[in-house]
Amino acid sequence: MGAFTVRKKPSYVRGLLRDLSPNKQLERIVDDGMCIGCGICESVAGADQVTMQIAEDGSLVPHAKTTIDDTLIDQILGLCPGTKVEGLPERLVQPDSQYDEVWGIWRQMHLAYAGDEQTRFRSSTGGLLTALAQFLIDSGEVNFILHAREDETIPAFGQNTVSRSKEEVASAAGSRYGPTPTLKNIVGVLDQCEATGETFAFIGTPCDISGLRNLAQQDARVDQYCVYQLAMVCGGFMKPSGLSNVMNEHGVNADEITSLRYRGYGCPGPTRIETRSAEIIELDYLDFWGEDDSGWDLPHRCKICPDGIGDATDIAAADSWDGGAPDRQGQHSDPGSNSVIVRTLAGERLLAAAVKAGFIQIESSITPRDMDRFQPHQVKKKQAVWSRFVGMRAANSVVPDVRGLRLKPLARRNSIAENLAQARGAKKRAKQLLRD
16 A cells, blocks of 8 residues: 555544544534535545545445544545535646636536437446546546446445546446445555556546545655546535435335336436336436425535536536526427546546547537536535635534635625525534534
């Protein structure tokens, strides 16, 4: 295993948790709703000390199996996306890169989709991330892709997986809107790469990217062997309790589900549920999620996410519906195009090569204001997060240490009344979590 350089905990977290034992500090991250279930803590600690387990509420959280020490908890809190989230590393920002207060550092923005019609059809939107992963394997630029697929035992969840062929990449296509420990074995992956000299690309959520970028500050092997870091622009995932409510409404016992495809086979495509009794249920995307984000049943960490847009990625891919949701009448005829944010030189080179090889088709160039139209809920959340953090601190709750995400300037776009309302609401929710 490579040597780790442990950085100090974020100052706010250090002050808040200083009187707790290391085990209680880990529990506090979970209790305050900051854990997203990425699994990076298990990976760095080892499953003999920390393991991801399903909690009573159905969420996926870390459990300390032994008494952990100060060094390990310092390391975990320096990695956890629930305690530390930063923007694109300064070393990756080029002088000619463009900047937007909402969307961060960018070099190119496009509407684009997979060149292969079946990849475009089977994937969640336009198949961009799937096609990029297939190109990387086909070209030999990387040896494998570390990403997520449907969990084999709990279909509503995702599980991390390694794909070494275009077919394996394709079989994992589609969004996962449940807990997914994509970083659960990241240290083992780096150990393998160190032994073999192999390289890989990582595809996950913006939270996963935060964890991976944090790990790169402690373990130089991340930048040595992980050639690309790609993510989808993320609105959050559905809490297991919310999924159970949806299933109950349609007469489905969650324990009877054998397969759950959230999206794909069209844009967005139906939510397809298969059960042990061979029953197949397909739900319209808007019936599953609701007409707008007001009905989304998200974990607390998703509600206060400072970076749903993939600020630290090489490339981030998003849906591209005007107003942020598909048109109920027209969605079944939508072939799907991703809105694409290219942030780094590496991402720029990757996209150009994939286009040249026919794996990606660019439809048109777009601007940050187009992204505002496609992702209004991301704009709304980005402008609200600073005030929500103020409210959470007032409730004595854990709040992520953030850098390079423009939260305070964005909060100034709101009225004082709006910011006060956001702070009060976040304070109330944080206090409720602490009581629970």
